[in-house]
Amino acid sequence: MAAHRKPRQRSLGGHTVRTAATLALAGAAGATAFEGAGIAAPQATPAQVKAKVDKLYQEAEAATEKYNGAQEKATATERRLKGLQDEAARRELRLNTTREALGNMAAAQYRGGGLDPAMQLFLSDDPDAYLDGAAFAERAGDRQSGAVARVREQVREVEQLRGAARVELTSLKKRQAELRRHKKTIIGKLGAARDLLSRLTARDRAEFDDKETGGGTGPRASRGSTGARDALPAVGSATAKAPNSRAAEAVSYAYSKLGSPYVWGATGPNAFDCSGLVLASYRSAGVALPRTTYAQIDAGRRVSRSELRPGDLVFFYSGITHVGIYVGDGKMIHAPNPSAPVRVAPLDEMPFAGATRVV
Template sequence: MAAHRKPRQRPRTGSAARTAATLAFAGAATAAALPGSAHAAPQPTPAQVKAKVDRLYHDAEVATEQYNGAKEKATAAARSLDALRDEAARRADRLNESRRALGSLAAAEYRSGGLDPAVQLLLSSDPDQYLQRASYVERAADRQAAEVDKVRRQVAEIAQLRAEAKEQLATLTARRADLEKHRTAVRTGLAEAQQLLDTLSPAERTAYDRSDTARGAGRADRGAPRLGAVQAPNARAAEAISFAFEALGKPYVWGATGPSSYDCSGLTQAAWRSAGVSLPRTTYTQINAGQRISRSELAPGDLVFFYSGVSHVGLYIGDGEMIHAPRPGAPVRVAPIDEMPFAGATRVA
């Protein structure tokens, strides 16, 4: 009897091999798509969310100060452009008056200039009267020449003003573009931070808010500082500190300068404005608005700045504490100056 042997299988080559590989890949992909067949990306821990949210808030504050600076420059450029346009309009009115005066002189000269002066003298019945009139005509000619020069100067001045206005318009357009860029950066950062916070459970969000409020633990043990306990070095500093205490609890809003909400530099600017001192708008200009002092020299009323880019500012009230507008969601409050990396201090008055 003949033995039955299993047919020997040939290795797949060419298109058959490619087809088999494709089917195998598809099967693996389908398996990966099935529930439980693949591991989802791990959810960030509350600590990781907090660290990233803090970074996003800091980046947003940097962009906020850049926005404040761009807004200040755009406002100044707009005022300058308006002034140039107003001056050009006034000069145009004066030019029109000069042109009318020059036209009157030219018409008078045309009416009296029909004959050669020598012929007019020969035909005149009263040579003395003619010579008197001739002196008037000569003075009128001098006046006409002066009016011509005046018109020429005015035309050149108006052309210069219009050229300056054109340059200022280009500057304003660039400032507004910067403004929109920084505005977008702030909004994007804050929106991303909010999305991260929304991933927290209610209990985790409560814990986050408590940890944020309790930064620099130890202040609560000493009790919240009171306005009467702050020993200001002078009347102006006392007024600025009093204003800051009145602002406690008001919300942080980026770009705000009061009276119902503030950002960090908006608060310090408003506080010192109440004391009769004008501060520039941004943290990186406020730090140069007075006498730079060391940390050991701090006195109530001084401005304290934080981070290497000088992106945050508070009003020092003594005992290692300040009043500041921290960030969105955290109202104006008292906080230790140790809660952020110290960058410098300035004494305004």
């Protein structure tokens, strides 16, 4: 019978420990290198950063315009609802007055005695007069009943309209909440983009800033830079070429707001979004415009790019999500995005979608 010897346990010291440690460290290093290779992204170029930020800005502005439109509809619905409530209150007051009159009539009839009409006719000193009076009372009662029925029907109609308005308002508020959540998501993406910008080298950041400002049409240019490419048409020249005095006034207002900050949903006087700047500029000239870009494009006569004159509204992107005010020489004044104030920019900065002459 063969002897079974117990295997000798090796000491975990010396060469064995060093070998195990070396292998463990090598494995850990290899795993780290592999994982790093799997998650590490190459450094984004300024052009890539700009493309991502521009996309985020466009998405945020599209959401803002939808939000502005929903808010406008909600305001109109609330106004309509108040009108319905006021009308219902007036009709209910008339109904109560009618009910009170009917109650008084019923009480008088009761006090006059609950005699059978045939017996009253038999006892009457003037049967002909009684019959005439009874017929009149019946007709009056019919008219009164008809009036009450009509008022009640009107109240029911008002209540139905009020209910419909409440449903519509609830729907719009839900839509606004969804848009606010969407905007919150966009703002989160913008925060990530800002974080990405902060990691650029000083040289790359300078290149990004140059691309962001269009080579000199950004915030610095909005205050009167003298560069050939970013020269802003003089306000006097722009207003002189406007098609009429109201367009000239709108252009003048836009010039006065250069450098104002971009704020979601703002319509002035100290901050604006893109359609808010257009709204405020024409409001200063006594012209009421719709709130949103996709409604503003239909607020006047469409003109071609070759026909543009100062004061015309110029629109961008296929969804009509951005707008500016043309000031001449192929340039506009607009409220770009949260990273740039109201400024002058070339029309070629974004995909041109159309133009409208308001007045």
